[in-house]
Amino acid sequence: MTTPPFDPVSDADIAIVSAQLGRPARDVVGISARCVCGGPTVVSTSPRLSDGTPFPTFYYLCHPGATAAVSELEANHVMAEFTQQLEDDEQLREAYRSAHVAYLADRESMGNVPEIDGVSAGGMPTRVKCLHALVAHSLAAGPGVNPIGDRALERASWSPEVCTCTFDEVTEES
Numbered sequence: 001m002t003t004p005p006f007d008p009v010s011d012a013d014i015a016i017v018s019a020q021l022g023r024p025a026r027d028v029v030g031i032s033a034r035c036v037c038g039g040p041t042v043v044s045t046s047p048r049l050s051d052g053t054p055f056p057t058f059y060y061l062c063h064p065g066a067t068a069a070v071s072e073l074e075a076n077h078v079m080a081e082f083t084q085q086l087e088d089d090e091q092l093r094e095a096y097r098s099a100h101v102a103y104l105a106d107r108e109s110m111g112n113v114p115e116i117d118g119v120s121a122g123g124m125p126t127r128v129k130c131l132h133a134l135v136a137h138s139l140a141a142g143p144g145v146n147p148i149g150d151r152a153l154e155r156a157s158w159s160p161e162v163c164t165c166t167f168d169e170v171t172e173e174s
């Protein structure tokens, strides 16, 4: 887990993230979470892209194994379950709101972008709309910051502790 300010991003990191995403990774400010092997799992992007576009999604899940596992959770209606838990549990709602505030603070440490002021990701602070974004936040911030992301990660069939990375193609190309 890594929160801003980030260590410098290496060319090797950018090459791997680009391979993971299937497109060139641009405006990357940090690798905010890594697999146990060191491979990137969450990438942080500048809140304003170099072409001027505001970019609210500060923590993006880039690891194919992780994104597949989280997609599986979404397909199994886990979002509806978490939405219900939020409705039933006031403490959980409060913690989720705090996660939203923490997310914005992390992003603003890399620059203030008025167009996306107060806009975080994944449905925060009151809804559950994208588990990928919430899991990415949990991986970057560590346990105890984003309660819904933490719950999703616990349920996922992927873990940053068990390496499933395949970097062979990247190494061959470079």
Ligand SMILES: [Zn+2]
Pocket: 035, 036, 037, 038, 039, 162, 163, 164, 165
């Ligand atoms: Zn790995």
